[in-house]
Amino acid sequence: MKTLECSTIDIAPTISRLLKVPMVPPSGKPIPEVENYAKERGCKKAVIIVIDSLGYYFYWHLSPVMKNLHELTEKGLLFKCWSPATITSPAIASIFTGYLPEEHNIYSTDDIYTETAKDSENPRLKSIMEWAYRAGMKSSAVIETKGAESFRGRIRDIYGVPNSEDILDYDCRITEYALQALKEKTDILAVHLRALDRYSHRAETWTEIKKAAKAIDKNLEEIFQSAEKGTIFFICGDHTVHGGKKWLKNATYEEIKSHENNYVALIVGCC
Numbered sequence: 710m711k712t713l714e715c716s717t718i719d720i721a722p723t724i725s726r727l728l729k730v731p732m733v734p735p736s737g738k739p740i741p742e743v744e745n746y747a748k749e750r751g752c753k754k755a756v757i758i759v760i761d762s763l764g765y766y767f768y769w770h771l772s773p774v775m776k777n778l779h780e781l782t783e784k785g786l787l788f789k790c791w792s793p794a795t796i797t798s799p800a801i802a803s804i805f806t807g808y809l810p811e812e813h814n815i816y817s818t819d820d821i822y823t824e825t826a827k828d829s830e831n832p833r834l835k836s837i838m839e840w841a842y843r844a845g846m847k848s849s850a851v852i853e854t855k856g857a858e859s860f861r862g863r864i865r866d867i868y869g870v871p872n873s874e875d876i877l878d879y880d881c882r883i884t885e886y887a888l889q890a891l892k893e894k895t896d897i898l899a900v901h902l903r904a905l906d907r908y909s910h911r912a913e914t915w916t917e918i919k920k921a922a923k924a925i926d927k928n929l930e931e932i933f934q935s936a937e938k939g940t941i942f943f944i945c946g947d948h949t950v951h952g953g954k955k956w957l958k959n960a961t962y963e964e965i966k967s968h969e970n971n972y973v974a975l976i977v978g979c980c
């Protein structure tokens with residue numbers, strides 16, 4: 710099977726094309742394979758789920774314990790997807806805006822305020838959720854409280870969860886809000902799940918990291934079950950795993966290359 714490739718900056722313009730959200734065309738480009746896939750299925754709503762640290766290589770190791778994600782891959786598309794940033798804030802800003810970090814200049818949550826203060830109409834700072842909101846659609850973001858605050862007034866529904874030492878509980882709370890947003894019939898929903906990243910920093914064994922992967926898969930199952938028919942999912946990593954050495958001990962040359970080049974997994978599928 711041919712490996713499909715794209716970049717995380719292609720996600721926002723792809724959603725813009727599929728859901729007919731007017732947007733100043735960003736640096737990313739709509740992904741043709743996703744356009745074809747969606748055309749046959751008539752997708753009307755979109756959900757972006759960022760699984761922190763879900764590198765492409767990591768996905769292959771964890772998919773056996775992520776049954777629901779694996780099932781979505783089977784009926785959808787899997788991309789080897791290049792991310793332009795190796796840390797969370799700029800990587801997620803690229804997913805949401807369709808621009809490279811050197812274009813949006815968001816390297817921390819505070820940068821969103823600084824850059825917006827310079828030019829509140831700068832299209833490079835606008836997320837696909839914000840473009841949708843301006844077009845009269847419903848859009849929601851479910852992320853950590855501080856990040857969520859930066860969206861205040863710019864999109865319809867913002868759900869913030871305070872950072873927590875118990876990251877499994879944190880992700881469960883994120884998921885509860887995601888279910889609430891879906892119940893309120895949002896058109897575009899963005900969600901950030903963090904357990905995998907936290908475990909990758911603190912855990913030492915694959916057994917421990919698989920525990921986080923399983924928990925995330927359970928969250929995904931709940932979200933999938935609550936989504937309306939005709940919802941297209943974009944599930945991706947923001948960067949490859951940190952503390953690579955620990956997780957690359959028995960990796961092949963190709964896996965190491967994939968990690969170093971910051972290829973994450975992007976799974977696109979309709980429920």
Ligand SMILES: [Zn+2]
Nearest residue numbers: 761762797947
């Ligand atoms: Zn991250």
